[in-house]
Amino acid sequence: MKLFLQEVSLGLSKKNKKLNSKWFYDFYGSKIFEQITNLEEYYLTRTERKILQDNKIEIANKIGTNAVIIEPGAGDIKKIGIFLDNLDKPKKYIPLDISDNYITKIAKGFKKKFPNVAITPKGYDFSKNNKLPFKINSSENIIIFFPGSTIGNFEKNDAVKFLKMLKSKFKAKKIIIGADLVKDIPTLISAYDDKKGVTAKFNKNILRRINIELGGDINLNFYKHLAVYNKPKKRIEMRLKSKRNNNIRINGSKYFIKKNEEIHTENSHKYTIRSFKNLANEAGWKINKTWTDDKKLFSVHCLDLAL
Numbered sequence: 001m002k003l004f005l006q007e008v009s010l011g012l013s014k015k016n017k018k019l020n021s022k023w024f025y026d027f028y029g030s031k032i033f034e035q036i037t038n039l040e041e042y043y044l045t046r047t048e049r050k051i052l053q054d055n056k057i058e059i060a061n062k063i064g065t066n067a068v069i070i071e072p073g074a075g076d077i078k079k080i081g082i083f084l085d086n087l088d089k090p091k092k093y094i095p096l097d098i099s100d101n102y103i104t105k106i107a108k109g110f111k112k113k114f115p116n117v118a119i120t121p122k123g124y125d126f127s128k129n130n131k132l133p134f135k136i137n138s139s140e141n142i143i144i145f146f147p148g149s150t151i152g153n154f155e156k157n158d159a160v161k162f163l164k165m166l167k168s169k170f171k172a173k174k175i176i177i178g179a180d181l182v183k184d185i186p187t188l189i190s191a192y193d194d195k196k197g198v199t200a201k202f203n204k205n206i207l208r209r210i211n212i213e214l215g216g217d218i219n220l221n222f223y224k225h226l227a228v229y230n231k232p233k234k235r236i237e238m239r240l241k242s243k244r245n246n247n248i249r250i251n252g253s254k255y256f257i258k259k260n261e262e263i264h265t266e267n268s269h270k271y272t273i274r275s276f277k278n279l280a281n282e283a284g285w286k287i288n289k290t291w292t293d294d295k296k297l298f299s300v301h302c303l304d305l306a307l
């Protein structure tokens with residue numbers, strides 16, 4: 001709560017207003033994200049699931065025996081279920097998410113499906129250098145599973161830092177990671193601006209949380225959801241555009257948002273196979289294998305430590 005308030009007051013005091021996308025995800029936000037994954041326009045989830053399904057035997061072989069699988073930002077943890085049965089004696093599965101109530105609830109149902117795997121969900125914010133909420137035994141076969149194109153939410157430098165941290169802190173031996181690919185702009189835009197307005201509701205959840213958790217008085221109707229493709233940076237940017245001048249009050253502090261001013265809420269970077277390889281290499285990883293779909297919409301990579 002304290003961190004949320006600090007980040008919100010800093011982000012709204014800047015000339016170019018900005019809020020971190022991790023604040024979308026309370027229980028309600030995670031439920032909305034689940035709805036997004038089922039939208040016609042949101043090709044990412046179904047394409048990645050198909051890639052995992054089509055290649056599950058090979059992926060299981062890459063992961064190897066007695067794996068300890070850690071999934072940061074696990075969300076609805078549906079993707080691991082695609083190949084968990086194919087693994088050879090998996091030791092543990094540790095789903096981590098900032099949305100702690102959500103991950104705990106989802107994992108309960110998951111445990112019933114896979115009673116033979118030790119599943120220990122934890123609330124954890126991976127964007128801070130926080131202490132891990134579990135013990136790491138570096139001699140184990142530690143595998144990071146990081147699907148969902150969550151890597152795309154990081155600015156490039158932060159993505160490198162994050163991938164380095166998976167090595168230094170999590171002691172990962174391999175990473176299975178999903179990255180969305182560069183493609184035509186209309187397909188990208190509609191994936192982040194669906195007809196039913198589900199993504200708009202998701203984007204505004206950050207304002208709803210400010211109202212509920214920080215005592216804010218923001219009128220959500222004054223804001224319009226925007227999804228814009230930033231071509232030079234190869235990323236979709238989600239923003240909230242103010243339709244009118246408005247004063248807002250949060251925890252006793254006042255902020256003035258001008259008409260047409262935008263609050264930048266999320267980046268979703270798109271990669272090519274080459275640019276993703278460069279990112280991995282910069283962070284001390286090398287690509288062992290890349291899988292894609294027929295239309296080259298999405299990519300899943302197995303990364304090995306570059307010695």
Ligand SMILES: C[S@@+](CC[C@H](N)C(=O)[O-])C[C@H]1O[C@@H](n2cnc3c(N)ncnc32)[C@H](O)[C@@H]1O
Binds near residue numbers: 072098
């Ligand atoms: C794009 S969704 C992907 C969810 C899931 N991995 C999938 O493939 O469908 C991003 C997930 O990361 C979580 N998340 C975002 N920022 C986080 C942070 N800083 N620390 C931990 N989890 C975070 C969100 O709650 C959400 O579940």
